[in-house]
Amino acid sequence: MFSIIIDMKKIGLLGCGAIGTQIALAIDSGKIPAILTHVYDFDRSKSEALVSRLKKRPQIAENPHMLSSNPVDIVVEAASQDAVRNHALSILQNRRDLLIMSVGALLDESVLEILLDACREFKRTIYLPSGALAGLDAIRSVKEELESVLLVTTKNPKSLKGARFFEVSKIDTDSITTKTVLFEGSAKDAVNLFPANINVAALLSLAGLGSHNTKVRIVADPQTDKNTHQVIAQGKFGSISITVENVPDSTNPKTSRLATLSAVECLRAACSTDMRIGS
Amino acid sequence: MFSIIIDMKKIGLLGCGAIGTQIALAIDSGKIPAILTHVYDFDRSKSEALVSRLKKRPQIAENPHMLSSNPVDIVVEAASQDAVRNHALSILQNRRDLLIMSVGALLDESVLEILLDACREFKRTIYLPSGALAGLDAIRSVKEELESVLLVTTKNPKSLKGARFFEVSKIDTDSITTKTVLFEGSAKDAVNLFPANINVAALLSLAGLGSHNTKVRIVADPQTDKNTHQVIAQGKFGSISITVENVPDSTNPKTSRLATLSAVECLRAACSTDMRIGS
Known part of the structure; x- marks a missing residue:
């Protein structure tokens, strides 16, 4: 049991809004086999509100760079396109994997190129959930x-x-x-x-x-x-x-339920090593 | 360049029929960033026919167990449900990952359970391509x-x-x-x-x-x-x-083109670490 826990991936969460909260709850409930060790939101009250809902309480990082200076394996960006533009590169340079919710930031080809180069140089992976799409x-x-x-x-x-x-x-x-x-x-x-x-x-x-x-x-x-x-x-x-x-997500009417579920599934698959169904 | 090559995953191919050949050709052309080091088919003439089509020639293993006793990272099963039943467990026990084409074998719950347990115990991954499906x-x-x-x-x-x-x-x-x-x-x-x-x-x-x-x-x-x-x-x-x-695959009319393409994409993603698009 102890060896299972120390093998689990450590997650840092950047953004404690509706979708970040759903991901944190999925980790807390064991649905995602991982440990949420650190959270950050530029509005500290959101971090505090999220942490108060969790059984296993993560630390609140003082600034976004602290997320990836800690022994985190995957940083989950659930904040904004600006967060991707400002922090994604240094997260990869700090040799953390990165799950990006604000995928729109990657439509800027200069951003995409820099991040793909960093993935190759630092042997890191960017995960993009399927969002509200299938296929x-x-x-x-x-x-x-x-x-x-x-x-x-x-x-x-x-x-x-x-x-x-x-x-x-x-x-x-x-x-x-x-x-x-x-x-x-x-x-x-x-x-x-x-x-x-x-x-x-x-x-x-x-x-x-x-x-x-x-x-x-x-x-x-x-x-x-x-x-x-x-x-x-x-x-x-x-x-x-x-x-x-x-159908809109009841916890976040601006987002589709499928977008929330596919973010949780993407992180679950990234934290699991048994079976990967689908190409 | 040298460091890129030694970082590449080494592939063992179990089954040198139509789909195995397409996967081998995709590795040989560089589409899948990996090295095909060993192949096996119970009909040795098929192994020989495949090897003769490749620029970078893999060794022909003398028996299926040899595939995973060699320094292979991922064994690709493109043979039969029997091959899954007979060899999948020992491949995982030898600490190789496994891509399974003959997914039907996993409908036998006793087979599925044993293989999932082995994945967890030996920290290995089974990859299942999306086949002729999407979504x-x-x-x-x-x-x-x-x-x-x-x-x-x-x-x-x-x-x-x-x-x-x-x-x-x-x-x-x-x-x-x-x-x-x-x-x-x-x-x-x-x-x-x-x-x-x-x-x-x-x-x-x-x-x-x-x-x-x-x-x-x-x-x-x-x-x-x-x-x-x-x-x-x-x-x-x-x-x-x-x-x-x-549409049927022109190289293998019994298989859909999508099934061939999704097998190649599944192995490409398993051998790549830069960006993973989709949950």
Whole structure:
């Protein structure tokens, strides 16, 4: 038993918001076979609120660099794209693995290149959960034979409110009464206009054809209460069509339940060595 | 450069048929960052034929045990369910990781238990490629919230010929002239009647609800020339629907191109440490 515990990976958590809290609870309950040793949030009261909910209490780091100067194996970023831009490189340089939730930061090719180089130099791994999507296993597999990838995201207009798209277009979310295609273009352009969709578009781009060649269509549907992502990929291998109808996470209505569950599963798999199901 | 080569994982290949050959060629071309050091096939002429196609020539092992007594990191089983039953345990006991293509062998719960125990005891990993499926990343993620999983496999009756199903039923493949549901039941029963579908049904069962609770429907469609697998999964998280239309692999018409590609991708990911996309 003792040897099992000392073999367990040590986790540092960067960001103690809704998703960080779910990950911490999954470690605390034993669902993820790991030990949460340190947490950090730039708002210290969030760290304290999280720690008070845990049976096995981690230390609160004084600053984000402390997370990876401690004997941590994997740092989990559940904070923001800025956190990735500011801290990911030094985490890898400190020879910690890194699980990134704010995948959108990797659409900046200069950031991606630097982090991939650091992974190779320091023999570290960046883990990217599947987010609110399914099928990244197959998209990665057919990458070299892919001819086209289209992501169709359908949401209630209310869920799209606040997107930059509505500043540059004449369309008002309240005026949408029937199913309406708002945008069709590259993933690169889509994430600028609909930043809330950035993780899904970024993951699909990274797994497949890149953000210039991955097509995105955004549909507003006043009749739906779900966030639906459909991926249609074609090539010499045949075709793959994936539709995920996502229910919001009750603990965090801005996130799909699947995005929370896939983050937990990604860390569980990274901390486990018995069986890895899927490519 | 030298340090990169000595860091590369060493692969032993068990089975030099069509899929083993594709994996060996992917290593030889550098697509998989690894070194193929040893191969074995119970038909030595197949080993010799494979080795003659490679630039970097592996040794031919004299027997399957030799594969894992050599300084190999990962043994790739691309042989048969019998090979899994006979050799998987000793490979893990010899402290090698194992990639299993003949996943159907793991539907025998006694085999699965023994191998999982060995993984834990010897700190080894079994890798299972996604086969001709997509979305095992998401199925694993929602496992605890899954309420139902259905696999619908549609093939031309000619592709179903020879299945045990036709011995026990009165249906003759030649008499099927319209789209016909041949079977509906558990994955457990499906794989006995349609052994050619065993890998897909086994993977989905292992990732999700197990072979008793995973439902399978087999459809014969004289109008199709593709092997289509559809997965419909539902639960509190929402729903996931995945359809994969598979083209046969030109190098191995009995296998889908996606199954070959996902085996190569699975080994590539297992041999790489930079970025892991997907849960």
